[in-house]
Amino acid sequence: MVFYLWLIFAMLLFSLELFLPGLVLAGFGAAALLVTLLSVLHLPLSLQWLAFAGLSLISIPITRPIARLLTHLEPQLANVDYLISKEGVVIETIDGARNSGRVRVETEDWRAESDRRIPQGQRIVVLEVQGNRLIVSPRDWGEEETDELLS
Known part of the structure; x- marks a missing residue:
């Protein structure tokens, strides 16, 4: 049961990411997806949340440079x-x-x-x-x- 909750949570985060610029929720979604796999081991829920928090923190320095590369746009010239x-x-x-x-x-x-x-x-x-x-x-x-x- 917990497996499906983490999976739904991960999909929700990835879905919300579609509406936000800069990979804000992608790292959290990836962390939730990894915890989904960990939940198969039947770890206590508190450890699963701890793993989610730790993986989310690790994802931030990974996704920020990727977001900068993806959103780096050439400055657009003013009208004329x-x-x-x-x-x-x-x-x-x-x-x-x-x-x-x-x-x-x-x-x-x-x-x-x-x-x-x-x-x-x-x-x-x-x-x-x-x-x-x-x-x-x-x-x-x-x-x-x-x-x-x-x-």
Whole structure:
């Protein structure tokens, strides 16, 4: 009978782990599963609980590094930061004096600024995003690539 109680307890812990990040209950579930096997030896219940507590404590330093490895995610860039270093084309001449113009990067049109004049059709690379403007620099490439982006 005790065997089944430990087994149900282990399965409950593993089931709850599905809803929690970071392997919080996995170590406890593993400890309960091991105690399930120990319960076959008909040890006193107090020893089974002691074994569960000890195995749970041992599981913590084992599961923490595994959880860190599994949950280590690359930092996601803020909304438009992905545009930095992307290439595009000038669709409205960027005037260095007025510091304004428009560029197309991927499928989106953006206001753009540069420290120099960049004519329409010129390829650019995005250096920085400031609010709703892109800071760009000219990039010299063939015209067929530029025509492709303008269409």
